[in-house]
Amino acid sequence: MEENSGFNNRHLKILTILAMAAMLVFGIYKYETKEVTISIDDDKKMTVKTLKKTVGEVLKKENIQVEEGGYIEPKPDTKLKDGDKIIIKNPKTYKIKLGKKVAEMQSTENVVKDILKDLDIELNEKDYTKPDINEKVKPNDQIEIVKVVEKIDVVKNDITFENIVKNNNKLEKGKSNIVQEGKKGVKEIKIKKVFENGDLISEDVISEEVVSAPVPKIVEKGTKKIEKPKTIQVASRGGTPLRNTTSASRSTTSTKKNTASTKNGNINYKKAFNVVATAYDLSFASCGKNPGDPGYGITASGTRIRPGVVSVDPRVIPLGTRLYIESLDGTRDYGFAVAEDTGGAIKGNRIDLFFPSSSAARAFGRRPVKVYILK
Known part of the structure; x- marks a missing residue:
């Protein structure tokens, strides 16, 4: 009995020691084990438990490779702590x-x-x-x-001076006198141009400023009447009157003409009336066609588009009519023109003036003008 009791005691001691060792090992394992999250290219995530000490060691154990030029955070030699996050981004x-x-x-x-x-x-x-x-x-x-680039262009345009005629009753009729010579003014127009990757996509007039105002030309026109000489009676020797004479023996009649003094000189016209004028050019936004399209740059009359061509309503102004376009707001006249084109929006007392560039057309905008139908 005593011999069995001693054996049991020794067996119990051994089991106790093994249990304590196991608990110690488990405690060490639990203490040394770290839970780490690994994120790969933001679309793959995994959580691992490891006894490895560094980032590089745990990646090697999990057979995770980083491509050349890839990104690891933290660095491979960084010591791990429980709860660490490893971020991997491959190129x-x-x-x-x-x-x-x-x-x-x-x-x-x-x-x-x-x-x-x-x-x-x-x-x-x-x-x-x-x-x-x-x-x-x-x-x-x-x-x-x-790449967007904005550029400001400055354009200077002449402002035509006005011709002013004043009557002078001290100056004989038919004579004239220049009191003041005319001088053109200057208008400065600022245009903002926007380029995308070197291509022009828009241009807008952002300001207009009169740098120097035009000086009008002033001409005095004589209105003083010339007195007619008195009638002289010439008699024969016998005292009988022979004839009556005057210094102006011929009478002349003058036919009244429709004439107008414009900024480009005097004109003879058949008819004149006020209309609203707009402007157009050869851009797609204005004419709806691109270079190479059928009819690009050709008027409704079959002629080549050019400065001086006007788009009209043929019911009001027949195609082929010679015109003079006078500005009514003090700016330069459009001048001599020909009605050769039409437009869907040009109806009634409206005309459309051709300009060689989009910026010039936008600068003109919409204005009242006077149309003279020339003889």
Whole structure:
């Protein structure tokens, strides 16, 4: 009995020691074990428990490889702590387009702004991208960069001076006298042009300023009447009157003509009336055609478009009519013109004046004018 009792005691001691050792080992294991989250390219996540001490060791154990040029945070030699997060980003290929050039470039990021930052591509304040700067993209997607440049052009235009005729009752009728010579003024027009990747996409008139006002030409026109000489009676020797004579023996009749004094000289006309004038040019926005399209640059009369061509309503002004267009707001006259074109919006007392550029057409805008139908 005593012998069995001793054996049992020794057996119990051994079991106790083994249990304590197991508990110690379990405690050490539990203490040394760390739970780590691994994120790969923002779309794969995994959580592992490990006894490994560094980032590199746990990645090796989990057979996770980082591609050349990839990104690891924290670095491979960093010691791990429980709850650490390991972020892995492998390089991805994107197509970067600037203007007509497309290049394939690699980045570990997947948001447009982060990709451009990673590639050291800077955008100016007005530049933009397609897709939007804050959007996510996929590998092999194209990112287009649009470089925006604004430029201010200054154009100086002449302002035609006015011809002023004043009556002078001290100056004989039929005579004239220049009191003041005319001088053209200058108007400064500022045009904002917007370019995208070097291509002009818009131009707008932002201001108009009269730098120097025109000086009118002043002419005095004589109105003083010339007295007719008295009638002289010539008699024969016998005292009988022979004839009556005057210094102006011939009487003349004058036919009244329709004449007008314009900024480009005097004109003879059949008829004159006021209309509303607009302007057009050869841009697609104005004429609805591009170079190469059928009928591009050809008028309704079949002639080539050019400065001096006017679009009219043929019911009001027949095609082929010679005209003079006078400004009614003090600006330069459009001048001599020919009615050779028509337009869908030109009805009734409206005309459309051709200008060689979009900026000139926009600068003219919409104005009241006087139309003279010339003889």
